[in-house]
Amino acid sequence: MEKLLPLTGFNLQLTTAEERPHQISLFIHTHRQTAQLLELAAHLARRGPLLVLDGGNCFNTYRVAATLYRLAPYAEVQANLEHIRAARAFTCFQMAALIHQALPPPCISPSQVTEGERAISLSQTMGVPVLVLEFLTTFQDENIPLRERQRLLSSCLNDLPQLAQAAPVLVTVRQSGTQPIPPEMLARLEATAGEVWTAEPPLPAPVQPPLFAE
Amino acid sequence: MGRTLPSITMAFLQEQESFGDFRRALRRGDQLALDDLFASARQHLAAAAYAAHPLPFEVFLLAMLLEEHKKVQYLQQVIASLKRDD
Numbered sequence: 001m002e003k004l005l006p007l008t009g010f011n012l013q014l015t016t017a018e019e020r021p022h023q024i025s026l027f028i029h030t031h032r033q034t035a036q037l038l039e040l041a042a043h044l045a046r047r048g049p050l051l052v053l054d055g056g057n058c059f060n061t062y063r064v065a066a067t068l069y070r071l072a073p074y075a076e077v078q079a080n081l082e083h084i085r086a087a088r089a090f091t092c093f094q095m096a097a098l099i100h101q102a103l104p105p106p107c108i109s110p111s112q113v114t115e116g117e118r119a120i121s122l123s124q125t126m127g128v129p130v131l132v133l134e135f136l137t138t139f140q141d142e143n144i145p146l147r148e149r150q151r152l153l154s155s156c157l158n159d160l161p162q163l164a165q166a167a168p169v170l171v172t173v174r175q176s177g178t179q180p181i182p183p184e185m186l187a188r189l190e191a192t193a194g195e196v197w198t199a200e201p202p203l204p205a206p207v208q209p210p211l212f213a214e
Numbered sequence: 215m216g217r218t219l220p221s222i223t224m225a226f227l228q229e230q231e232s233f234g235d236f237r238r239a240l241r242r243g244d245q246l247a248l249d250d251l252f253a254s255a256r257q258h259l260a261a262a263a264y265a266a267h268p269l270p271f272e273v274f275l276l277a278m279l280l281e282e283h284k285k286v287q288y289l290q291q292v293i294a295s296l297k298r299d300d
Contacts, residue, residue, distance in 0.1 A: 078268075
């Protein structure tokens with residue numbers, strides 16, 4: 001099992017949620033790390049509610065359930081699974097709408113509520129970590145005009161920092177060899193993110209030198 | 215819009231594949247018995263899909279057990295009929 005640094009970073013961000021404002025964590029990965037992200041979702045579901053916005057149709061709940069069965073006592077698995085709210089976006093329009101819907105309602109913004117209400121909202125509504133899986137995948141759809149995709153991306157990039165103020169946010173982007181991510185979109189996302197993690201390519205298999213040189 | 219979950223057949227094939235190393239280490243006769251078990255679970259894929267259990271392998275195990283129990287019941291009937299004939 002490879003060590004996944006964002007797991008550490010994101011967990012650290014969760015544990016220090018009260019001490020410092022949240023920032024967006026961006027994880028650029030390949031297909032190999034998708035399974036580990038699902039395991040991360042299972043770990044987070046053990047801790048409490050979790051919102052998953054899936055842009056790449058990669059959230060395999062069988063995998064998450066199998067991990068939870070490994071982590072949790074049998075009787076708790078169902079309750080832990082119910083912590084997860086998952087929504088899938090198949091177009092960039094849907095992704096923009098999902099992120100906008102995930103924003104905390106204005107009535108519970110910290111400036112407008114009392115201290116007591118704020119404590120309740122932070123614990124019940126605003127502290128729910130958000131996983132945005134394969135965020136840019138839907139923005140690679142060439143059937144949608146580039147200008148429209150860029151407008152929607154701008155909308156998402158405006159909403160994500162607001163979301164991050166209310167809850168820890170991990171955005172993932174999957175690098176694909178067949179359909180590379182447009183560099184300008186990735187650059188804009190990286191500029192918005194507070195920290196960027198990139199999965200290292202796998203090490204080449206070790207080659208044992210021959211005992212006797214020919 | 216694509217599938218949001220692997221179909222039950224895909225899940226079954228993935229589970230079967232995950233036991234590939236185990237199967238390879240078995241004796242030939244045991245390999246055939248294991249194949250037989252998976253074949254018996256395969257007969258109940260429709261029911262497994264309907265169950266929509268978060269851990270499909272549990273349903274596959276129950277399907278294997280079901281087929282084994284049907285065989286036990288059949289053999290009990292055969293033995294009972296043989297005893298009656300005697």
